[in-house]
Amino acid sequence: MVSNYNKFEAVCRILKENNFDESKLIPIFQAVQEVYKYLSEEVLTFIASSLNISPAKVYGVATFFAHFTLKPKGKNIIKVCDGTACHVKKSANLIDAIKKKLDLKENESSTKDMLFTIEIVACLGACGLAPVLVMNEEVHGQMTSDKVIGLIDEVLKQEGGK
């Protein structure tokens, strides 16, 4: 038995809390993304229908902000900084190492088993620690390819143990 009732019910509640107000589109997206982890086509269409605006407009706002994601994300999120400082400190090597380790192709960002998602972000605000990455909200500074592979292996071990 699979029940997605609670999630859907939450979307209805969020829409109501925002008075079905078109101008609250962004807060609605933020809250809905908390529930579903991403904004699916169904969810966006439902929001458009409920707010009485066209799906094209809703889609436009959702794609405008980097914060909103339209694809499902993996369980573990690795944010790699590619801001100026990190870039100079060869963050590209880190990205390559992670992608190789996770067997991700050029334009893929999530593993097939949805265990990992890699995100490349502009600046994490920790330039002194460059190159920096954030794994599941935990900041790791002065990273090397070996270190990041170690981190991933650790997660894999935990996941495997469950």
Add this chain to the structure above:
Amino acid sequence: MEKYLTINSKKVVFDSEKNLLEVIRKENIELPTFCYHPELSVQGSCRLCMVEVDRKGILSACSTPPETGMEIKTNTEQIIEMRKIIVELLLANHDRECTTCAKSESCKLQTLARRLGINELRFKNVMHKESKDVSTYSLVREPSKCVLCGDCVRFCDEIQSVGALGFVGRGSKSVVCPSFGKVLASSECVYCGQCARVCPTGAIVPKSEVNYVWKALSDPKKKVIIAIAPAVRAAIGEVFGLAGENGTEVAGKVVTALRTMGFAKIFDVSFTADMTIVEEANEFIDRLSKDDDIPMFTSCCPAWVKFVEQYYPDFLQNLSTCRSPQGMYGSIARRIMPEMLEIPKEDLIVVSVMPCTAKKYEARRPELAKDGIIDIDYVLTTQELAMMIEEAGFHFAKLESSAFDMPFGFKTGGGVIFGNSGGVTEAVLRNVVNTKSDGINESEQFNFVRGEDGIREAKIDLGNRELKIAIVYGLKNARNVLRDIKANKSRYDFVEVMACPGGCIGGAGQPIYTDLSVRKTRTKVLYENDRAMELHKPQDNPYVQKIYKDYLGKPGCRQAHEYLHTGYRYKKRFNQTFEIYKSEKENNVKVNVCFGNSCIQKGSKEILKHIVDFAESGKYNVDIEVSICLEKCSKGPVVKVADQIIEHCTLQAAEKAIREELKKW
């Protein structure tokens, strides 16, 4: 006090102009713009209309209100250089295959590059060739030609309230496309094509069928017949330097051109417009007498019909079931022309020329097909007809005028004015109202329905009853009228709706125009044409009478219904569903709860909760889904259990239906 400012050191008086651009253009200085459009809101994004204002710096003229005493310069060295850079940057990102572009010679970007003397690009070409969207019959989208001015997005949203197109992404990755990056055919587009009309480049253009028609003409076995819509004669002259020319004269030249091209018969859609009026007026009187499905909505605009089908299923029965003049031409031509031309049915090719892109879609509506075969093979726009005339090399202006072929060549003025907003109403009134008008010319008797506003109202005394009429163009206006009818704020007997501003004369298939006064000229051509006609009342058309007598019977009879009427159906806008509950077993009873706007208000949430609890409590073999709309909004809440649709559903009714369905399993 007189308000003035100076433009390039010349003192200029201004009054109620909303922005500097209007003041400057009034002074006959053509500041370039892409994103500014007098019918739309100001976006100020293309930055081409920048001017230098003393003590204020460089501002975009379109979004700066005029102030008295302003000193404006429109052509400083800095501004000229900036404009050039903007256009060069656009060109660096543009599919510059101008020679094969449908917009060649009417493209604003091309014109501007020439005007600004751009003869080389200082920037590297970074254009990504993207595939064309050819999913619809009406329009072709070519994203690599888009300059992101947003005119199409705003027209669709602000004037038509459809919003099929939107901006997607951000910065250098921005594109204009339908929702979720899908093709136009899967969007809510009603194919009015006004996006193509306002597009400054070739990013959205009407889909051409010219090549198919040439091919049919060169097939010796086929007989190709063609008919031109009323609005075509009001505009095609513009392409050949004959703007505002007498409609009969222009139509006559078109006939000559078409005959030379090899069309077997050249007809006038105004003839079937007369038939439409006879049939529609009959239907209207019938509805009035039964007080059934009033107000009656006109149904000759296919974009409006699709609009009702997808947004207002509750109003479907209000649409007149009469086919549009194009639809009637198709079915009647199929019926009688093979015999008349002495050819087998399959050798007849039926072509129409329309001011409209939505007509291309209409012709392919399955409702208008007989035994799976569509009546009209090809629909050309006015633009495409002009292109064919050019391709054939005719000097249009110098062509002699000749007459349409019979029987579909004879028309009354009532059929001709169809092309103007208010024209259908006026022609219906000429048919319905029998009072003699002493001393008033028949063509002027009901001229009070004419006008330029997007929503107009008229009342007319029928003796026993007062008719209340609304005449609307622009689908947002139509939406507002429907909203008021729904809320009982207004009551009408007859509502005419045309999607395009000004009616068909302003259709997206007409020659491109930017100056809005063009619409006035076209409107005038049709009214003058009507005045010059011998007959004005559609029911007086002797050939229409003859067609009824020989083939159909009486207006509204069974035969007439078979050939001249059609049906409409809901067009589902959203196909997305949410999986809410899924039993682990297979082959389950499928339950679908509608979560459209009105169903939510009427309690679909409670029903959903109840049936999810019910399914969980008994671990029943049930799959529960939520649909965004099951399109039965007036009968909500709506729940679908297996194949059964339960209207006005209650908790008990839903549970009962599921229990019964489970028993069958």
